[in-house]
Amino acid sequence: MGVDYYNILKVNRNASEDDLKKAYKRLAMIWHPDKNPAGKRPEAESKFKQISEAYDVLSDPTKRQIYDLYGEEALKSGQFPPPSTSHYYHHRTNNNTTSFQFNPRDADDIYAEIFGSESGAGGGGGRGYRDGFFRTSNGAGGPEFAGTSSGPGPGLRKAHAVENTLACSLEELYKGFKKKMKISRTVTDSAGKVRILEEILTIEIKPGWKKGTKITFPEKGNQEPGFIPADLVFVVDEKPHALYKRDGNDLVVNQEITLLEALTGKTLDLTTLDGRNLVIPLTDIIKPGAEMVAQNEGMPISKEPGRKGNLRIKFDVKYPSRLTTEQKSDLKRVLGGVSL
Structure with missing residues (x-):
């Protein structure tokens, strides 16, 4: 008999189509490679292929009949004595054997068919791929x-x-x-x-x-x-994106600051696209329309692994809408001697 497909799926020889599907689903959820850690993936891939092949054979009436009568070797070689009433097989050869071509289905196709047909029912298989x-x-x-x-x-x-x-x-x-x-x-x-x-x-x-x-x-x-x-x-x-715009490999962010902050400085706190907290101190006087560049904080450059574009911060200085006479006097006193 060779490989015991019934044992692989853990079903008896009278298993119905529904029994086979339930058994396949249960085992596929355990052994699908995507559901196993990297260290266990080679074993999972091997098991998953075995489960898929077993289901492919037993769920196909033609393959199952040949397997039950003649075993795995005859099924895969396609050479076995023809049953007297067979109407399943492709053609007869001159030496009174029947030639059958075994075409195994792709394991991923079977998985997609089983879980996809049920719109995600029967466990995480559907959900994981929706x-x-x-x-x-x-x-x-x-x-x-x-x-x-x-x-x-x-x-x-x-x-x-x-x-x-x-x-x-x-x-x-x-x-x-x-x-x-x-x-x-x-x-x-x-x-x-x-x-x-x-x-x-x-x-x-x-x-x-x-x-x-x-x-x-x-x-x-x-x-x-x-x-x-x-x-x-x-x-x-x-x-x-709510904060950033992309310009080639660069990221651009618009930052509004007050006139006071533009003159006296402040610290910007930005969250990067990979979740880091980026702290940028503003120590120089910021003029309207000024732009600051943070090197290597832009988008990754796909053709140059390890390299990134820049983050460009464009400033918009917000001026007060009005000043009192006293405030104007204070500003003249403070800024009167400042060279521009």
């Missing part, structure tokens, strides 16, 4: 992607690429992050049957990436008869 859900259609009926042209491949035309805006906060673009996106796309099998496939893509945003940066997943869009599947493209966009 950051985004996109259909890759670009036709009528609510397109969530705008089509862009793509060149044709040899022999087949390639469908237009589909694009979606990926809105990122300035903090996310500063620190970088990974985002799980669940997509739903149509695929056409060799028999011409169209089905909807759900899967999870991991989008990795590098620190310092700019608005307009494109992340392309080749041929992850819809597949139509006679066409190569479309590329799926995510385009980085930048959400407005």
Whole structure:
């Protein structure tokens, strides 16, 4: 028999489709690589693949029948005696054996199908991947992607690429992050049957990436008869920030200070995009429209790891709306001898 798929999933040989799904969900939640620390990840990846393969075989009537009758080796080699009433197998060979091609499904596709079909039910699997859900259609009926042209491949035309805006906060673009996106796309099998496939893509945003940066997943869009599947493209966009504006690799902040502070000084307290407290003393006289530069406190430069742009502080000096006669007299007395 070789590998015991029933034992891997911890189900009996009469397990129903529902039994298999419940067993898979329980074990996938334990052994999915993303749910394990880095030191345990190699073991988790191996276990996760075993669980996925077991579910793939036992949940497919054809694969399960071959496995039950002839075992793992026959299933994977595709060579075994034909049952007298079989209608499952691809073709018979001249030496009275039946040839079957074993095509295992991708573990991540199975995971996306099981948890995605239940909108996050059954434990953290769905919740962990609900950051985004996109259909890759670009036709009528609510397109969530705008089509862009793509060149044709040899022999087949390639469908237009589909694009979606990926809105990122300035903090996310500063620190970088990974985002799980669940997509739903149509695929056409060799028999011409169209089905909807759900899967999870991991989008990795590098620190310092700019608005307009494109992340392309080749041929992850819809597949139509006679066409190569479309590329799926995510385009980085930048959400407005309450304090900072980005100018290339620099960050710009506008700071309003009073005339008194401009003349006598003060200390600025700024919170950086990675949560640090930045203390900047103002000791010189600040003139209206002046700009101060804090070196290496801007955005990371994606092509030069370790380097950052600058933080530019632009000052707006707020003047008093009126002065009393006594205040004017005091200012003349204090500033009368000051050279400008």
